[in-house]
Amino acid sequence: MITFTNISGACEIGSNCYILDMHGSRIVLDSGMHPKKEGNEAKPDFSLIGAADPDTLFITHAHLDHIGTLPVFQDEYPGAEVIMTHGTAEVGAAMLHNSVNVMTAKRLQDGIFEYPFFTHGELERAAHSWITRPYGEPFRTGRSGSVLATLHDAGHILGSCCVELEAEDGTTILYTGDLQFEPQSIIPGAEVPEKGIDILIMECTHGCTERPADYTREGELLRFAKAIREVLENNGAVLIPVFALGKSQGLLLELGRFKEQGLIPDVPIYFGGLSSKITQIYDKLSDNTPRLHPGYRLQDHVETHGLPKQGKAPLVASPGNIYLVSSGMMSEHTVSYNLAKQVLPRAKDAILFVGYSDPDSPAGRIKATPHGQVVHLKPNGGQAYPVNCRIENFDFSGHASRDALIDYACKLAPHTVVLVHGDPEAEESLRATLVEKLPNSKILVPQPGQVCQL
Numbered sequence: 017m018i019t020f021t022n023i024s025g026a027c028e029i030g031s032n033c034y035i036l037d038m039h040g041s042r043i044v045l046d047s048g049m050h051p052k053k054e055g056n057e058a059k060p061d062f063s064l065i066g067a068a069d070p071d072t073l074f075i076t077h078a079h080l081d082h083i084g085t086l087p088v089f090q091d092e093y094p095g096a097e098v099i100m101t102h103g104t105a106e107v108g109a110a111m112l113h114n115s116v117n118v119m120t121a122k123r124l125q126d127g128i129f130e131y132p133f134f135t136h137g138e139l140e141r142a143a144h145s146w147i148t149r150p151y152g153e154p155f156r157t158g159r160s161g162s163v164l165a166t167l168h169d170a171g172h173i174l175g176s177c178c179v180e181l182e183a184e185d186g187t188t189i190l191y192t193g194d195l196q197f198e199p200q201s202i203i204p205g206a207e208v209p210e211k212g213i214d215i216l217i218m219e220c221t222h223g224c225t226e227r228p229a230d231y232t233r234e235g236e237l238l239r240f241a242k243a244i245r246e247v248l249e250n251n252g253a254v255l256i257p258v259f260a261l262g263k264s265q266g267l268l269l270e271l272g273r274f275k276e277q278g279l280i281p282d283v284p285i286y287f288g289g290l291s292s293k294i295t296q297i298y299d300k301l302s303d304n305t306p307r308l309h310p311g312y313r314l315q316d317h318v319e320t321h322g323l324p325k326q327g328k329a330p331l332v333a334s335p336g337n338i339y340l341v342s343s344g345m346m347s348e349h350t351v352s353y354n355l356a357k358q359v360l361p362r363a364k365d366a367i368l369f370v371g372y373s374d375p376d377s378p379a380g381r382i383k384a385t386p387h388g389q390v391v392h393l394k395p396n397g398g399q400a401y402p403v404n405c406r407i408e409n410f411d412f413s414g415h416a417s418r419d420a421l422i423d424y425a426c427k428l429a430p431h432t433v434v435l436v437h438g439d440p441e442a443e444e445s446l447r448a449t450l451v452e453k454l455p456n457s458k459i460l461v462p463q464p465g466q467v468c469q470l
């Protein structure tokens with residue numbers, strides 16, 4: 017029997033963590049930390065794992081909603097094999113060390129005494145037992161090696177993988193993790209199985225996002241370059257809030273390309289902190305991880321200005337500069353949050369959004385505020401800022417579009433599709449469409465804690 021249990025605490029993009037029981041093998045998929053919740057609320061509900069210890073944990077990629085509680089899991093279940101790609105191990109260590117610093121700061125500033133969940137030393141010890149596997153090479157794991165596993169390139173960020181599992185009875189399962197079929201600036205699109213999958217566990221971030229019919233990535237890049245040029249020529253500052261891992265590196269490459277092609281003026285680009293650390297890892301692995309431009313190193317091609325060190329005077333948004341800074345959601349205490357407070361009231365400046373923002377985040381609140389009205393960056397009021405600056409949205413998502421997800425599920429036509437990693441509306445919208453398109457398949461949206469027989 018094969019069962020699936022969602023232990024991430026909700027149906028949303030949160031602390032991703034799922035249990036697969038496969039004929040006596042216990043496999044856990046991802047061990048994330050919720051981006052919006054704090055303290056123990058941000059962890060998956062590990063108590064639902066119960067008495068039988070897991071045999072294997074797969075980490076699909078190094079975004080914190082998939083890897084953020086890995087050392088907590090390892091402390092609880094030291095006997096489980098922890099498997100990921102080499103790229104994820106490299107980037108994941110950097111992300112988790114940064115997370116220790118963020119958690120420690122929150123303990124001091126906000127009095128969250130569960131933080132940090134682990135120390136730098138505990139993380140280093142935990143990382144010694146991570147097992148790395150290349151794409152496309154099957155290996156055995158699970159109880160007595162009864163599960164045959166293969167990692168496939170998920171095309172989402174450096175090191176991201178989909179996990180294919182074959183049970184003893186020959187049933188095949190594919191867990192997509194976060195998935196993008198289209199090439200992004202640095203990372204080629206996903207290389208995933210096109211047939212032979214019985215059970216598909218699929219992300220649905222864009223499950224209810226319709227794209228304009230005439231969308232092309234190249235067209236979107238040109239529109240992005242034009243907006244940047246107009247703001248700079250009008251002596252404004254350009255704020256681009258980005259995720260430190262993935263989006264930062266891709267857009268840094270594009271800004272360098274825009275300058276080379278004369279699409280934007282040669283102005284300073286401010287970029288730093290965690291984004292720079294991750295960029296160094298992207299560059300280090302530029303020869304031996306899948307790339308659109310093998311061997312291309314960002315640091316050799318795009319000049320950047322660093323950010324002030326912690327404890328120094330904060331960055332001031334000045335006319336004629338580009339600020340490509342994290343966090344993407346503009347969370348409080350981040351560089352993008354502090355710059356937004358300066359930029360919002362100024363008509364000549366601009367905030368250019370480049371991907372998904374949670375509606376409850378400061379970025380989501382700014383996006384939802386009409387021009388000329390005021391926005392509260394914090395959920396429960398506080399200081400209000402007039403939205404006088406130019407605000408625009410661009411789609412450079414690292415996630416597959418709704419249509420691409422539907423096409424992929426239809427191509428595989430598995431007997432069961434399990435939908436995860438989406439807002440409730442996204443999961444419901446995709447479920448309703450797949451029920452129609454795949455009448456012979458079971459389409460599931462597992463509720464937290466519910467044990468689903470697959």
Ligand SMILES: [Zn+2]
Pocket residue numbers: 077079172194
């Ligand atoms: Zn991700």
Ligand SMILES: [Zn+2]
Pocket residue numbers: 029079081082194437
């Ligand atoms: Zn994710």
